Amino acid sequence: MTALEMLSENAGKMQENKVLWWRGAAIYQIYPRSFMDANGDGIGDLPGITSRLDHVASLGVDAIWISPFFTSPMKDFGYDVADYRDVDPIFGTLADFDALIVRAHELGLKVLIDQVYSHTSDEHEWFVESRASRDNPKSDWYVWADAKPDGTPPSNWQSVFGGPAWTWDARRGQYYLHNFLNCQPQLNGHNPDVQDALLDVARFWLDRGVDGFRIDALNFAMHDPQLRDNPPAPATDRQRTRPFDFQRKIHNMSHPDIPGFIERIRSVTDEYGAIFTVAEVGGDDAEMEMKAFTQGDTRLNSAYGFNFLYADRLTPGLVCAALAEWPDEEGLGWPSWAFENHDAPRAVSRWCAPEDRDLFARMKMLLLASLRGNIILYQGEELGLTQVDIPFDQLQDPEAIANWPLTLSRDGARTPMPWENSPQGGFGSDAPWLPLGEENLRRSVADQHADPASLLALTRTVIALRKASPALRCGSVSACVADGPLLRVERAYEGGGASETVVCLFNLSPEPIDDVEIPQGETLCTVNSVLSAGLGPYAALVVRV
Template structure:
């Protein structure tokens, strides 16, 4: 099924590069990783308990999704206290233990920062809504109704319906780009920026090594509250009013990079001997590439950004890969990209991108392809096991977006199911009844089962990450991409090392005019002379 060259794992020497450039990052969704106290919800002690598994993959860092104090209406992305741990996840002391253990295992720790909005239960919003003249009156986006009582603009929420909610206490509308319980911070306000930078310092002082910044392009709006224009016609399905607009006024304000430079100035203060605190922004929307480049341009902004090129794609094609890489050429002043095929907001890739009978072969090829991309790579928990999307019945749904838009959107819950550590019962998650069902199919892919199998996807993941770390070309090099039908050809080059990567992104064998000659670093699925079998892949140092 797969073979790797042992000599390929010998590290390539060269100039020192900051730890985050080309890093492999493992995303942990804390509710679903490991439950240490048996209440059905994963927690920080559970993460600490299972960090050995993460370290065994060979990744450089973990990214932990929100664990802050929250009413959990959007499962932690509605923060009510930025500087504390929600009791369902543990305590600040538990977080300190987690960081210490991660560092002991040589894992960097990245955490989410949600700078565009808070919970409506946050003390800042409670004060802001109390009157129009209190010290925090302008910390959120408030506006009077139009003369006819309707909202001040036509802006729509990502989760469906208007992005404005009437508040009788102030006699005004407040803006929320997401749920109505997630009021929009006024990112233009310098005091708000100062408060958020204080939050960053709080966690940096506790030893974190970087931040993944959520929905950063939503952090500032058009102060004139101009209506968004209609979106042009499209053949893509529109399931929400949000999809019918060009989102040019409720987000993506040109002043956002100025705030980013203030974030970078703070993180640079904490840079140690091993290089910078790492910052990566999540950027979605119609102008994602333009914004990601602006957010990462030069040496005074963020280190990296990632968008949704792959996360919501219904097919993985050579053209999609080449188009994504083409946006990030190896040029002076150009930012450094990050890539994810899966995360907590998107359906599992193996369920989106191939037929069920091809999932095992496809999962192997997909992981090797991810490792061969130029940029940082982000693995979502369970991706190393080949977990599939679990079909959650409506009565068991937890995700507010899925409930609101049922049945027109794939539930995010299906990708948030608990990690199967064992194949019996509830998968060794730690509770008899987890907050979401694991799914019978995924129990058979448990860590325990795959740990005992040297030919498993888990074993291959460890080998692939080791291969990437040992190759300067794969980790740091430039990239040239060519698409020819179902055949994808990547060429990576760094410090005199040239690596050619071939991928068959189809279930049917394809002919290759000429297999490159050299040292075979990795061969996945069926590779024969001048033929790549179903989802076959080959990586050669030439």
């Protein structure tokens, strides 16, 4: 029996043991504006996504996560929701979404969508009513407060995007809270009526067939009702580019009542079976909150933070520290990991020199597939896409515009998918909303699809390996060792008649490492130059022992 046949047999036993579909899943994030444009208006859309789902399915991933496509003025590109229950016309219609669900399920793909429960657009009908007076039925659906005696805002809280987190509204003669843009008023998550309305939104999409939610900025869902000032953050040698960075955010976010709301969310998703929920959690105490949000069997299934998304270097110590936060212990939640997403610069542009990107991207893909938890690939990561340098006059990202040039534009990671090596990349429009980038055109799907040596081919291989290996998909981390640039991760699985141990070695440097003890056993995967007694630059291997 070959190593792959043995892995498949073990994977079958694991399935017989009824491991939930999402545990250890590989999830592919789609940013709708930039995936595929079906109608030629320069903006990607839902029919465009549906037309390219064959490519996603070919990767072997378990699910897709679609970033917001709801009705929105698009001042924060969909994270400012004006109608939670409809599709913005630039992306299509509810019928288009229903067709997407059908096609995804035909291809064996689960569908996750974003839910934004901490804030809405100021154009949402809830806010329009709330701001109209102090005594209307939705007057307490958002966070309103009187000015201090001198007219200044109620607290010193600062917005993530820069400047005070409070904006004066003359209609009510009060300030309203917004932790992000001033057109994104903060919902009052303490209000049971607000919670009920949001849970009804979740049911609306679950009834349409979605398989789970990625919940945006969940630790911003509730504030300190006493509106106490945030204390200053301790001194740091890291550059601070926003007033937000100068505070400890202990009163405008991370309220201890948030887990109670999370348990209400879980009770709804449990009504629909094996639904997957993952929270985005950032901030100074992210690990603590991630664990609180996923504790036991009555809260969310998973959470992902920013361990890797904003790290300026990928080191063995960083990997081991992240994995150590999530041991295989009863009652402890299940992590999710991403190296890239729509808010973070492309990893190959952050973590290695330009001349090393091809080697590095291959090692990075195998490393991601070797982590305990769910793994999230951002569209184009399977191609090795790099960060595109967007000139100031073409920027769309409000954060980058406000903080230019100190904040690296999120637009550079949001550029359209290059489906082919042509001037507009086969995106579907002669005038896409962002430029594609010359270097990324040379990494197109068409160029890599039939090349067995491409990163795209390797991505398919390592996801298939992860899916077939109980140890890689669901096993514990029995050891994680950082030795200079050498990373050694051991994964082990025991259960349901399946037993497996694998050892993963990674050289996280552009220099070869000599005298590496290569484990004896079945070699399941190698990338770059693996020697009999060492690892070449950015080389890696996985061995079943």
